Amino acid sequence: MSVGPPPDPKAARAHRGGPVVGYAVEGLRVYGNFFAFCLDALRGLFRRPFQVREFIQQAWFISSVSIMPAALVSIPFGAVIALQLGSLVRQLGAQSFTGAASVLAVIREAGPIVTALIVAGAAGSAICADLGSRKIREELDAMEVLGIDPIQRLVAPRIVASMLVAILLNGLVSVVGVSGGYFFNVVMQGGTPGAYLASFQALGQLPDLISGEIKAAIFGVIAAVVASYKGMTAKGGPKGVGDAVNQSVVITFMLLFAVNFVITAVYFQIVPQKGS
Amino acid sequence: MGVEVRVEGLTKSFGGHPVWADVSLTLPAGEISVLLGPSGTGKSVFLKTLIGLLRPDRGSIWIGDRDLPRLSERDLYEVRRLFGVLFQDGALFGSMNLYDNVAFPLREHTRKSESEVRAIVQEKLDMVGLTGAEDKLPGQISGGMRKRAGLARALVLDPEIVLFDEPDSGLDPVRTAYINQLIIDLNQQTDATFLIVTHDINTARTVPDNIGLLYHKHLAMFGPREMLLSSEEPVVRQFLNALRQGPIGMAEEKDADELEAEAASGVELPPLPPIPPQLQPSDGGQRRAERPAGEWCRDNGVTPPPGSFAGEAVASGRHAADTHDFGRGSVYRSEVGS
Numbered sequence: 001m002s003v004g005p006p007p008d009p010k011a012a013r014a015h016r017g018g019p020v021v022g023y024a025v026e027g028l029r030v031y032g033n034f035f036a037f038c039l040d041a042l043r044g045l046f047r048r049p050f051q052v053r054e055f056i057q058q059a060w061f062i063s064s065v066s067i068m069p070a071a072l073v074s075i076p077f078g079a080v081i082a083l084q085l086g087s088l089v090r091q092l093g094a095q096s097f098t099g100a101a102s103v104l105a106v107i108r109e110a111g112p113i114v115t116a117l118i119v120a121g122a123a124g125s126a127i128c129a130d131l132g133s134r135k136i137r138e139e140l141d142a143m144e145v146l147g148i149d150p151i152q153r154l155v156a157p158r159i160v161a162s163m164l165v166a167i168l169l170n171g172l173v174s175v176v177g178v179s180g181g182y183f184f185n186v187v188m189q190g191g192t193p194g195a196y197l198a199s200f201q202a203l204g205q206l207p208d209l210i211s212g213e214i215k216a217a218i219f220g221v222i223a224a225v226v227a228s229y230k231g232m233t234a235k236g237g238p239k240g241v242g243d244a245v246n247q248s249v250v251i252t253f254m255l256l257f258a259v260n261f262v263i264t265a266v267y268f269q270i271v272p273q274k275g276s
Numbered sequence: 277m278g279v280e281v282r283v284e285g286l287t288k289s290f291g292g293h294p295v296w297a298d299v300s301l302t303l304p305a306g307e308i309s310v311l312l313g314p315s316g317t318g319k320s321v322f323l324k325t326l327i328g329l330l331r332p333d334r335g336s337i338w339i340g341d342r343d344l345p346r347l348s349e350r351d352l353y354e355v356r357r358l359f360g361v362l363f364q365d366g367a368l369f370g371s372m373n374l375y376d377n378v379a380f381p382l383r384e385h386t387r388k389s390e391s392e393v394r395a396i397v398q399e400k401l402d403m404v405g406l407t408g409a410e411d412k413l414p415g416q417i418s419g420g421m422r423k424r425a426g427l428a429r430a431l432v433l434d435p436e437i438v439l440f441d442e443p444d445s446g447l448d449p450v451r452t453a454y455i456n457q458l459i460i461d462l463n464q465q466t467d468a469t470f471l472i473v474t475h476d477i478n479t480a481r482t483v484p485d486n487i488g489l490l491y492h493k494h495l496a497m498f499g500p501r502e503m504l505l506s507s508e509e510p511v512v513r514q515f516l517n518a519l520r521q522g523p524i525g526m527a528e529e530k531d532a533d534e535l536e537a538e539a540a541s542g543v544e545l546p547p548l549p550p551i552p553p554q555l556q557p558s559d560g561g562q563r564r565a566e567r568p569a570g571e572w573c574r575d576n577g578v579t580p581p582p583g584s585f586a587g588e589a590v591a592s593g594r595h596a597a598d599t600h601d602f603g604r605g606s607v608y609r610s611e612v613g614s
Contacts, residue, residue, distance in 0.1 A: 010291050010292075014292045015292075133370075134370070137367060137370065138363045139367050139368070141363065141367065142363055142367035142429075143369075144329060144356070145356055146356075146384065146385075146429075147353045149353070
């Protein structure tokens with residue numbers, strides 16, 4: 001199934017109901033197209049045969065561009081939390097709870113957010129640029145003419161790959177982030193290793209990790225879907241591909257933060273928190 | 277055997293602006309047709325509409341008893357198997373080498389063994405003169421080679437309808453001549469229905485059985501080659517003879533003032549040039565769709581311009597046969613020799 005055209009300002013101004021209605025209609029058209037694309041992608045996920053080779057290649061590719069930056073971002077993240085809390089907690093005499101704070105911050109929020117930023121920035125931009133250049137070179141048209149649905153063939157494996165890598169990446173970020181916090185707390189600030197580890201369970205609990213992984217999975221899917229949609233609707237030559245990549249990253253970032261807020265709010269409603 | 281494509285009242289617009297409206301034409305089964313038009317008249321859009329990549333606003337495209345714009349997605353993919361399309365830049369998959377590109381449709385749609393696939397791919401690559409370049413990636417070869425590889429891929433499932441999107445753009449005159457000869461020979465071998473979108477006048481004058489002209493958002497004329505080449509209709513005449521005098525201007529169509537000024541200055545249109553002989557298959561045989569030179573003119577009481585159809589005996593096709601091998605071994609040489 002081909003993807004509908006992007007919004008057309010010229011058509012919006014020329015609309016029968018005047019430019020205001022025109023812009024509204026064109027704007028809605030974009031959401032409609034994107035929604036239709038999401039449905040097509042969803043259907044593509046369940047269509048046989050699933051493109052295992054493409055999936056493995058993509059998963060490998062996405063991990064290769066995202067593991068290093070994710071690790072490098074999460075070390076200072078854990079460290080910053082340790083630094084921020086260090087002096088305050090010492091004044092209150094609650095040093096033994098630094099580990100608890102670190103776990104809470106990293107696993108609940110930092111993990112999924114860092115994962116989201118890296119997946120959107122590294123993986124999303126790569127997916128968008130790849131599909132965009134294929135669109136410009138008419139490869140996607142050729143594929144459709146040869147009787148292959150590009151959504152099933154190219155988009156579905158990318159979505160699954162992005163989701164899997166995001167889940168794994170979240171685990172990595174959590175481990176590296178908490179380790180970074182440990183290092184700064186124990187080695188730099190002279191905290192007690194035992195207290196840091198023992199307080200893990202004070203505020204955090206297993207559902208925190210599960211919710212973090214679910215968030216990461218959703219972020220991975222959103223990044224891949226937006227990037228694919230933007231790539232497949234790129235037009236206007238090489239510059240169009242550049243614009244599409246730019247928009248895809250910006251849109252994904254905004255979506256991820258909004259979705260993150262919603263999921264967190266829901267999470268607090270359905271999972272009872274410790275100490276409440 | 278080719279399939280007839282019947283287009284009725286096709287209209288397409290982008291954002292409220294019509295690209296072309298009410299296009300009706302029939303691509304006769306097994307014949308070669310050319311669609312001409314000034315740049316930006318939506319020739320490529322027409323091609324993409326014809327294979328269902330774009331949905332028309334109105335109108336029908338009948339292929340057999342199936343109306344393409346109204347087919348379900350599943351049926352559309354089914355009907356598309358009848359088509360082979362050569363895109364402008366070949367549209368090869370950048371991540372695969374030429375061999376895998378050409379083998380791709382076979383691996384996707386047939387259950388042929390790898391050795392059968394190899395035989396078919398070799399045959400098609402040989403046909404377009406690309407033997408020995410199987411391992412190259414699309415990025416490593418010239419535009420002309422990409423086009424030929426794209427053609428090999430388009431032909432690999434033995435399509436009934438072959439569409440060419442500007443097969444001659446960006447090619448030098450010699451390569452264009454080879455491609456044109458190749459088109460004629462392919463039509464002779466496969467009897468498929470061909471549609472070529474181009475604005476190369478030489479191609480339009482010598483290759484097709486039918487010519488159509490898109491101009492000013494409609495189909496100005498569609499018919500047998502001799503009908504258009506002997507036509508006095510201003511637009512057709514201007515375009516097919518690459519003149520400045522006529523209704524087509526630099527930007528778009530000329531406005532009334534300009535046309536009046538042109539008429540007032542008493543521009544004498546040059547006489548119609550002779551109709552050139554049609555390109556012949558290189559093995560000296562006949563295409564099934566081929567009609568005797570001058571037949572349409574005789575049947576319709578039109579006197580062709582003086583000097584038309586001259587040099588039929590030394591048809592360029594036969595001459596080209598001796599040298600036609602794209603620099604590598606070719607099937608044509610052996611066919612001519614036998």
